Amino acid sequence: MAATSKAQCAKCEKNSGILTCDGCLVKFCRRCFNDHRQDLSKELDNVVYEHDMVKQQLETPNENDCHNLFKQIDKWKKDSIDKINQLADQCRTDVVKLLDKNKDRLMDRFLKITNRVRKGTDDEDYDERDLSKWINDLKELKDELIESSNFRVEEDKQQSSWIQKITVHEDFRDQLKAKDGNL
Template sequence: MAMANNKTLCFKCNEDKITYPCKGCSNEFCFTDLAEHKQILNDELHTITNEYNEFKQTINKQKQSPQNHPLIKQINQWETNSIEIIQQNAKDCREAVIKLLQKSINDIEKKFNDLSEQIKQIHKENEFNEINLSYLTNQLIEITEELNNPSKISIKEDSQSCINEISIILSKKPEFNKWKQNAITVAIGNGRGQ
């Protein structure tokens, strides 16, 4: 009586041997290759477990220090850049006002010197009346007012922003599905699965 032939081709070594099915990938393996196949699966599980643990550490880091998140860093950079723009704009405006004030003071000083000469002349000639005194008083009031409030110089704040605006945009949250218990996962070859 002949022995029944229960040998089939091994998926891995491609030889006719007694094989054992793998329910995960639905392939048949000889005893030796089945052990190797299980080791590959164990290695992949180990890799996934390591990646899971690394991801868990990343989550914990972000929970403990949310200020280190790239979005917060981006906001901080925007703040720094905006402050630099404002400081540069303020510096330029200060320099412009100082130049204009110096020119205005020089002009006022010339008017004052002219007025001073007129006063000296009146003293020297000793001829004056109420009209002359009123004129001198008004001139002194005018140049004092011009010194304290230069009419040609003013500050205007633009309603348009001098810096780039920043806002937070919340897009629709992606939905993640849980793995289904009865799904089939296919892995081919000796490398990591996709």
């Protein structure tokens, strides 16, 4: 009879490999096979733990501050508000400059009215028409001081992309994977 050579245990290399693991197709002796099964049992415990963690996340209601998509939306909102605040500050600065410039122009008109009133008073050379004209001029000046008619604030309808609109989309590839159960 011919002697048959037995395969050695892949783990300890001392004993004969009499049992083969169907998963990894490695031959083990009885003792190493039992150790291998214990290692697999520990790995199964890890799988069960990860499974339970994913299940817990799936069962927990979505919270607005934890998901990355919500963080992206919040960042867009903050950046957009910052842009609006910067533009509003710039517009306020521009309005102050225009008001100052307008006030200087109005002051010149006021001084001219003042000179005419003083001259009329000093010369005692005025009548009802002059008084009416001076009152009208002062009223117009006062109205322009309160509400300037030579400038205004308006929206630029042409620049719609100043604040980028965001939208939420579902990736088509992920939909296919979910249908196939590969996700």
